[in-house]
Amino acid sequence: MTNGALLDHPDAKAFILHWGEMGTHWGVNRSVAQVHALLYLSDRPLPADDIVDQLGLARSNVSTGLKELQGYAIVRRVHVEGDRRDHFVAETDLWEMLMRISAERKRREIDPTIALLAELAERLARDKSAPPQVRERVTRMHEFMATLATWYEQVRHLPKPTLVTLMKLGAKVARLIPGGKKHKA
Amino acid sequence: MTNGALLDHPDAKAFILHWGEMGTHWGVNRSVAQVHALLYLSDRPLPADDIVDQLGLARSNVSTGLKELQGYAIVRRVHVEGDRRDHFVAETDLWEMLMRISAERKRREIDPTIALLAELAERLARDKSAPPQVRERVTRMHEFMATLATWYEQVRHLPKPTLVTLMKLGAKVARLIPGGKKHKA
């Protein structure tokens, strides 16, 4: 047991509590975020029981939380030699983590809206009686979100080193665009 | 009154109801999102009363909602000639909308975490007794989020046409990076 009780260390504790608190603003409940924080800081796979003990949550809660985190694919089950129980580990590659969370949130929070907008925009295009600004604004919203979604799907598949390079470039990426001095950095 | 009751049009209604529903997943309550949707579709500034009538919400709710939307800077108060009441309009430029929402969410949901991580990382660097993986992971998390934040602040100030160009490039932006065939599109 290399980290008997992570919560004993004041900074680890501060991290876990803060993460839990912010989780409520990030669209997951405190328990889910705390479980994630604990696993992120752990140097070994943890069984559900240990999570229960360390965070003082109900067993059922931890179970639900782990399922949710696996839904985001930032936590996975692993088997530990000589122990029957499931163990869990968190993704520690932060790029991977970001990509997986954003992919799942897009799926849950954006895609359904794009689908609806597509439908509405199509109907509005044929509906002569529709208020013109309604037609125009729904259509523009659809195009905008669809464009962003397409962009995202492309960029998310770029190799990690490329993403890092782009990130480091920051605003300087604008200077690389050919055919126009009009892009100031 | 060019749009007497936007809710009478089935597609406008569907948009507003869906927006309200999704709002609850996007971190604002249904009322706030519905008010926003209504204003976005309206071709003229609306006074709070009209919003109350059309959406069937309590006056107090609409007031709170408008304040929240002004907090995101995607709705603003305007004065209408010959009417004493405040009127409200939504931002219709979708790039502007995205930028303002993301700026505010970063301020609320990301910046406080970066601040805490900075503090923890600094303390952990000096704390010889800290579990090494805790020190390392908190530090990496801090660097990662700080890098993303810096990138965001730079990109968000790029002129809109530049952003549009970059968006349209999609994954092809990787080809512009100098000094490396290693970036495949």
Next chain:
DNA sequence: TAATTGTTTCTGTTTTTACAGAATTAACAG
């Protein structure tokens, strides 16, 4: 300054969400 109209804040209720503990189901070992 009093009356009117509009806006915000406050208070209690309803609805929703998070959660603990119990019950159930599943997996395994003897």
Next chain:
DNA sequence: CTGTTAATTCTGTAAAAACAGAAACAATTA
């Protein structure tokens, strides 16, 4: 098979959030 332990699902309760209506507050104009 059967006893045992782990894991999930179910159910009731507690906590939090959203909301309506009333009250308080502000601004405007007669």
